[in-house]
Amino acid sequence: MRKLLKHLPGLAVAGFTATLLLVPLSSPAQAPTPSPTPMTAGTPAATAAAPAASPSMEDRVANLEAYLSNSAGPKTIQPASGPGHNAWMLTAAALVLFMTLPGLALFYGGLVRQKNVLSVLAQCLGITGLVTILWWAFGYSLVFGKSFNNPFFGGSEFFFLHGVDSAPNTDYAYWVSQNVYSMYQLMFAIITPALIVGAIAERMKYSALMLFMLCWMFLVYFPMAHMIWGISGFMSGISNANAGIKAIDFAGGTVVHMTSGWSALILCFIVGPRLGFKREPIPPHNLVLTMIGTGMLWVGWYGFNAGSAVAADGIAANAFMSTTLATAIAAFTWAVLEKVLRGKASVLGYCTGAVAGLVVITPACGFVNPTGAVIIGVVAAVVPYFAVSVMKPALGYDDALDTFGVHGIGGTLGALSTGLLATKEVNSNLKDELLRTLFLSQIEAVCVTLVLSTVATAVIALVVKAILGLRPSADTETAGLDISDHGEEAYIS
Amino acid sequence: MRKLLKHLPGLAVAGFTATLLLVPLSSPAQAPTPSPTPMTAGTPAATAAAPAASPSMEDRVANLEAYLSNSAGPKTIQPASGPGHNAWMLTAAALVLFMTLPGLALFYGGLVRQKNVLSVLAQCLGITGLVTILWWAFGYSLVFGKSFNNPFFGGSEFFFLHGVDSAPNTDYAYWVSQNVYSMYQLMFAIITPALIVGAIAERMKYSALMLFMLCWMFLVYFPMAHMIWGISGFMSGISNANAGIKAIDFAGGTVVHMTSGWSALILCFIVGPRLGFKREPIPPHNLVLTMIGTGMLWVGWYGFNAGSAVAADGIAANAFMSTTLATAIAAFTWAVLEKVLRGKASVLGYCTGAVAGLVVITPACGFVNPTGAVIIGVVAAVVPYFAVSVMKPALGYDDALDTFGVHGIGGTLGALSTGLLATKEVNSNLKDELLRTLFLSQIEAVCVTLVLSTVATAVIALVVKAILGLRPSADTETAGLDISDHGEEAYIS
Amino acid sequence: MRKLLKHLPGLAVAGFTATLLLVPLSSPAQAPTPSPTPMTAGTPAATAAAPAASPSMEDRVANLEAYLSNSAGPKTIQPASGPGHNAWMLTAAALVLFMTLPGLALFYGGLVRQKNVLSVLAQCLGITGLVTILWWAFGYSLVFGKSFNNPFFGGSEFFFLHGVDSAPNTDYAYWVSQNVYSMYQLMFAIITPALIVGAIAERMKYSALMLFMLCWMFLVYFPMAHMIWGISGFMSGISNANAGIKAIDFAGGTVVHMTSGWSALILCFIVGPRLGFKREPIPPHNLVLTMIGTGMLWVGWYGFNAGSAVAADGIAANAFMSTTLATAIAAFTWAVLEKVLRGKASVLGYCTGAVAGLVVITPACGFVNPTGAVIIGVVAAVVPYFAVSVMKPALGYDDALDTFGVHGIGGTLGALSTGLLATKEVNSNLKDELLRTLFLSQIEAVCVTLVLSTVATAVIALVVKAILGLRPSADTETAGLDISDHGEEAYIS
Amino acid sequence: MKKIEAIIKPFKLEEVKEALSDLGIEGMTVTEVKGFGRQKGHTEIYRGSEYTVDFLPKIKIEVVLADGMVDSATTAVVKAAKTGKIGDGKVFVYPIEEAIRIRTDETGEKAI
Amino acid sequence: MKKIEAIIKPFKLEEVKEALSDLGIEGMTVTEVKGFGRQKGHTEIYRGSEYTVDFLPKIKIEVVLADGMVDSATTAVVKAAKTGKIGDGKVFVYPIEEAIRIRTDETGEKAI
Amino acid sequence: MKKIEAIIKPFKLEEVKEALSDLGIEGMTVTEVKGFGRQKGHTEIYRGSEYTVDFLPKIKIEVVLADGMVDSATTAVVKAAKTGKIGDGKVFVYPIEEAIRIRTDETGEKAI
Ligand SMILES: Nc1ncnc2c1ncn2[C@@H]1O[C@H](COP(=O)(O)OP(=O)(O)O)[C@@H](O)[C@H]1O
Numbered sequence A, B, C: 001m002r003k004l005l006k007h008l009p010g011l012a013v014a015g016f017t018a019t020l021l022l023v024p025l026s027s028p029a030q031a032p033t034p035s036p037t038p039m040t041a042g043t044p045a046a047t048a049a050a051p052a053a054s055p056s057m058e059d060r061v062a063n064l065e066a067y068l069s070n071s072a073g074p075k076t077i078q079p080a081s082g083p084g085h086n087a088w089m090l091t092a093a094a095l096v097l098f099m100t101l102p103g104l105a106l107f108y109g110g111l112v113r114q115k116n117v118l119s120v121l122a123q124c125l126g127i128t129g130l131v132t133i134l135w136w137a138f139g140y141s142l143v144f145g146k147s148f149n150n151p152f153f154g155g156s157e158f159f160f161l162h163g164v165d166s167a168p169n170t171d172y173a174y175w176v177s178q179n180v181y182s183m184y185q186l187m188f189a190i191i192t193p194a195l196i197v198g199a200i201a202e203r204m205k206y207s208a209l210m211l212f213m214l215c216w217m218f219l220v221y222f223p224m225a226h227m228i229w230g231i232s233g234f235m236s237g238i239s240n241a242n243a244g245i246k247a248i249d250f251a252g253g254t255v256v257h258m259t260s261g262w263s264a265l266i267l268c269f270i271v272g273p274r275l276g277f278k279r280e281p282i283p284p285h286n287l288v289l290t291m292i293g294t295g296m297l298w299v300g301w302y303g304f305n306a307g308s309a310v311a312a313d314g315i316a317a318n319a320f321m322s323t324t325l326a327t328a329i330a331a332f333t334w335a336v337l338e339k340v341l342r343g344k345a346s347v348l349g350y351c352t353g354a355v356a357g358l359v360v361i362t363p364a365c366g367f368v369n370p371t372g373a374v375i376i377g378v379v380a381a382v383v384p385y386f387a388v389s390v391m392k393p394a395l396g397y398d399d400a401l402d403t404f405g406v407h408g409i410g411g412t413l414g415a416l417s418t419g420l421l422a423t424k425e426v427n428s429n430l431k432d433e434l435l436r437t438l439f440l441s442q443i444e445a446v447c448v449t450l451v452l453s454t455v456a457t458a459v460i461a462l463v464v465k466a467i468l469g470l471r472p473s474a475d476t477e478t479a480g481l482d483i484s485d486h487g488e489e490a491y492i493s
Numbered sequence D, E, F: 001m002k003k004i005e006a007i008i009k010p011f012k013l014e015e016v017k018e019a020l021s022d023l024g025i026e027g028m029t030v031t032e033v034k035g036f037g038r039q040k041g042h043t044e045i046y047r048g049s050e051y052t053v054d055f056l057p058k059i060k061i062e063v064v065l066a067d068g069m070v071d072s073a074t075t076a077v078v079k080a081a082k083t084g085k086i087g088d089g090k091v092f093v094y095p096i097e098e099a100i101r102i103r104t105d106e107t108g109e110k111a112i
């Protein structure tokens, strides 16, 4: 905890100044001009290992073996992408996009009233476009660059994806093209803010939402992703020997789900409840859409979780297994809870349970064995179930589609369970030293994430409120956002 | 046929006793305690070939070549997963899940009346959860274990997925992690019972359905899958030299489609027709959903069929081609039949034809050439077309969504066509000796499958009827299962 | 331009005579009889490198390295498919099918009125079946064969997919099974005519449409695909040293989007506008379907674009990146244009922008760097935006779902932008000599494509009109095509 | 002329239609409505929230007919629509002053 | 006051609305209904099963107006809705006893 | 007996229903309708095309009741449905000649 406190001011300062000062200054200067001297490995047509001198037969075979085992090849041979690993990461990146478009859009879209379904789709689409632009210009570099040599922000060397070509960036993957890796990570950066939409669905102005997301990416997502996954990240327990907090997060329990979930809670407090909340019924308008979205999220999540190995290796294989077990069991457990406590297992219950299972296994999937995955599956249903059906009504906030209950609570639960259930038999990157203090580190990481997300969200939301206002007029909200914000109706018969 | 008769009693005994006695006894004792001495190959992070001694350069290169050609590596090198094959199997497993969630759920969901659409989705979701738990605990082991050394059930060594890690199980795949293989096979175990739902849609109690499925997995699916695909299986023509019946089934014509289809027929007899059947129109409530489901089934089926090579090799490639040809041609042929016989080609006709094509090519896809696939495509439309539009009305049973007509008839047709059209030029695993008696073996396998499925289904259905009753009250059925069994409405405008 | 004019008559003659004479004559003779002497490489089970003599260790390692780098192996070793590349192409082929079924079907289906949605689905399904049959029988061979040694049509050696097995066809891919390659290309041949459907939706007779498509494949698609991608193709700038026009088209800007888009324009002129066009509102009946379709198109398009590398190599990786950037930015730019010019960003705007981005980046994706992709993304929104919202209303034709505005204009724009932005730093196949005249070559290729598409479409449409008539009766059109052509209703509540 | 308006259970539509056809009534207009009455609705639960659905799906049938037909038609409707369970619905009779067939401009009883 | 109720073909809605607007009628209420009458339906086939769909989509327009407007309004509706083909629909006229504008509490002819 | 027909804004349904229940009215029938009146619609733009949507979603409530209840019921509906903004809707009162409860064959005021 000492380490944590020591770094807190730095964190805050980094968050604000790096964003507001460094970024705009350093970027226009160097990025859009095409590199005059491209890395020679950068001609991706020749992804083959181009021998520096003439490597020995021993080294050439060792390089091929390194491809099979997803390990570093010999120094004599320049790193190049390998087809099996690249094949999987191309697929995984497409799968993670599929989670948002149309997966999450449908999952959320089905849960709102008919008059607001298009607004949810437009939010997902708009976030996709906005985040892609930010990622291209600054985001990827701020997260995965290292020129700042900073625990909170990466660097400026990849601004405008400058130099990001088909050669691997061996800081993150031995055998996967960096351009694919950058796009894979973009898909994470897209879905995270899109998750927040669920908390304030049906009542936030489109322009306010987009401005909120713009700021949120710089203040929350980019620093958090660097802290956890960046080679010099503050909480990057495995790859950074100097990490302030030696936490682990396989596929984004803190970076994706805790940030979005806790931000969602704060934002829905600041935005306030929907008109008619608790006075009139606001049932989902189309549960079939929600179920389609759930299926797509589940399938796409294999790209998210197994893809986070950044290779088609045994760790990806383990992540696939643990994801499947935890998700199916969480879905089933949720339905059993409903059956026992309320008499009927519902489709919405199954779907919510599946998503909760996916969320909770996310940080753990590359670290736990089948038994661990099954335990997580059960816990992933029980805790969010009560968060959503007891705690939320008791506290009375209007987390419209349960982003907090599922992603906030679930992400936190996942980060903690990972601390308890991770085993080096599954993932040999987990050294004994790391494991010894792991649970404490996970608690620290949870606290950092929680504080950063909530504070930053509160600040951004209040600023946006002052500039644009957060909500449409009552009349507009009553008529529905589809017509007022987008000039369209979803269904015309 | 002799062999068949000789084994029949054994089959029945194995089916019942192994399930009721062996399984519960042997499992709690050994499984949930984490292995104290894990197989050393079990640290999946090191999926690389970890040399036992120090293998020769010749062996190291031979091992790499074995990876390219999907064959066994030299004995001096410990088996490990290879990225290209693992990449494809990760994808294929996700694709097969996609077939059920949301593919099949939508295909079936669109065909029922609006008041029952959620019940179909809940059945697919519930089966997914239930089967995952069974598979984790016993199923995978009963099918792919070998400790029982038995033609009808596998073994107990993998109960609770104990020891199932990222190293390949070379009984089934040289280069694919066993945990991925186990999940890939889980997806088959999920979709098979889900197919049965089509026959009794709109009128079976949810609790009765779930209990039925629980028993059906133990009595039908697990033994059938072991018999056909298990290394010691009774009908495993290719991998078991001592198989009682030397049949072949590339991706599940008998195991998946015949078992579900014939069980569906018996179950719909025992459950009885829907209220109002033949008296009032019961048209599909949303054919767009059905068409979405069809597209997803088709796309996902590439994982099912080409994935059944358990490698990204030439046999997978052939399966991809034959699946495409047979499916597109069956869809088109079905529509042509409608046009000629009834004047109009319908969307439901195209969709049904496509699914029929997929079903019939399933057992054959890794064994037939393009000409064989085209022939199967035509037959796959003609025979189920008449089964569904002539035989069913004539016999008068209420196979609501044509599970029997498409999967029962189609699976049987596929098993038989495979016997006629399989060629060793496509798949060198087909030895002359096997091919000589193949058609007869296929007939025998069809009979075993048919008898096991129908008898077991009748027994289970009658037991479940006695315990829980199979149908809701008439009022409940009239009001729709969505509200009565799940407390939800699909669409609220 | 000289070259262009010189070849024009040949083009026309080839288009008509090759189709009407050569094809039917040569095919029945040789194809359906199973090959008595199959190529020995044709036993796909042994996809391994089967040494001709006994290749040296140097050659064996070089062969493995060639697999990694997707280059030609040593001559001493017979070509075989490699798992990583095959894995990606299996996935990519499935993804491209997903674009049509159900992607495009939903994108288009959501935009028509409720009474015509099934007709759009039936058109997509019917085209899939029809084109598969043509492709199997003649199409693949006419495009990718070389026995005719002709710049406009390929050859007859692959009629009925004769000899198309799991060994690679090294004219097109070093490490991918030819049967997968043939199916991958089939998926392109399916979606191209399906795109045309958008222009004449809601008002063309089903039988007339199918006959039109049958002719169009022979007169437009097969010759165009051979010209651009065939090893002896007239405009195959990279692979054919003797190409008349040295153009480039990575994934089908001319072959797919220009042909379908310009044909769509002509066809919608000849068919005439929908009843009530410009007099009564014809709004989309379900924008949620359109958005689902957009997501599926986007995800599937990764198979289309990154798959066009026919390998999981660095070029595929670059195509993935440029596709993502251009698409997201085009979607966002379109929405910004709407916001600025009309006050509201719409879901349909985002979706149209995304598709426009996908279309325009298609020919460029394997040739441009991130900066190029971003430029294309912006242009891809601006130009089609005005085509659709200013030019179309001004000219008054009824391109119902904007096939011309998006695919015709977008494909043309893409072909030209590729000429300006392609860089050999991304793709070393682009030699200086080719690049020097590239923009001119692209203009020539655009002209050839445009002329061939429009002339052939006009001829076919008028012939079909004479034989079958193009439109249903006014009453039928008013009642909707679903009931009149297919005897079904989409939604029954 | 009178209008008979019947609110019935949805699955009784076919039977009521046939009963009216048997009387020689050739035209009617049908609307999907939601009814609130003695028949109780059901409860739907969506995660934390529980809703009581009071309004049940009903079908409204409207038939305009000559005065002399009213009694036989109401009797036929009542008979066909009855299940004897709560929620069977109602029949209301309204006065009508004029009817016109749009196609032919016929008016009065000839129009119906 | 009277209520005019017209059952028309769906694609005639715009024309009828304009015809009424031309008479100065500013308010109306429209319902989607299904009609059964002389106009025949169509047959739908789903795999083995064939259904005859008797009920055709129609639009019901309801306008409440002063007694003096009834004739001109019915004439206008009939003219606008006519195609001369079977299934054009009907116009019915009902007596109304009172009308109230909720916003202002105005009653009678001022309310409509 | 009379029928009260109220055209109201959709989100007022719950309040009106409760106001009527408070008067002891136990049955009503509700239809989704589209209204055209003084309240203006909105514009929708789909790529090149712009449509003005004149018809706004409204809810029609029909209640049949005894003559003596008409005044209190109309007053209650008007009060519950009022927002004071344009488009609040109307209440119309019709004569009814007969009512029958299908389940019991009861007629007249007992049937409602
Ligand atoms: N006073 C009324 N006015 C209009 N419709 C009514 C009235 N009372 C009942 N209804 C309609 O009749 C339906 C059935 O009434 P209900 O009280 O549930 O059962 P029952 O018809 O058996 O008395 C209701 O759902 C409603 O649509």
Ligand SMILES: Nc1ncnc2c1ncn2[C@@H]1O[C@H](COP(=O)(O)OP(=O)(O)O)[C@@H](O)[C@H]1O
Residues within 6 Å of the ligand: D026, D027, D028, D029, D030, D062, D063, D064, D065, D101, D102, D103, D112, E007, E034, E035, E036, E037, E038, E039, E056, E058, E085, E086, E087, E088, E089, E090
């Ligand atoms: N007696 C009736 N009562 C109520 N509605 C009727 C009656 N007769 C016809 N209709 C309505 O009018 C529509 C048109 O009637 P139909 O007999 O098909 O043609 P036409 O109007 O040309 O005589 C029907 O679909 C139905 O909605």
Ligand SMILES: Nc1ncnc2c1ncn2[C@@H]1O[C@H](COP(=O)(O)OP(=O)(O)O)[C@@H](O)[C@H]1O
Residues within 6 Å of the ligand: E026, E027, E028, E029, E030, E062, E063, E064, E065, E101, E102, E103, E112, F007, F034, F035, F036, F037, F038, F039, F056, F058, F085, F086, F087, F088, F089, F090
């Ligand atoms: N003359 C009329 N006949 C039938 N319905 C009407 C009439 N005038 C108005 N309505 C209905 O009442 C609704 C509200 O009317 P409108 O003129 O918009 O506002 P207000 O009720 O405040 O005067 C309309 O949408 C329409 O459904």
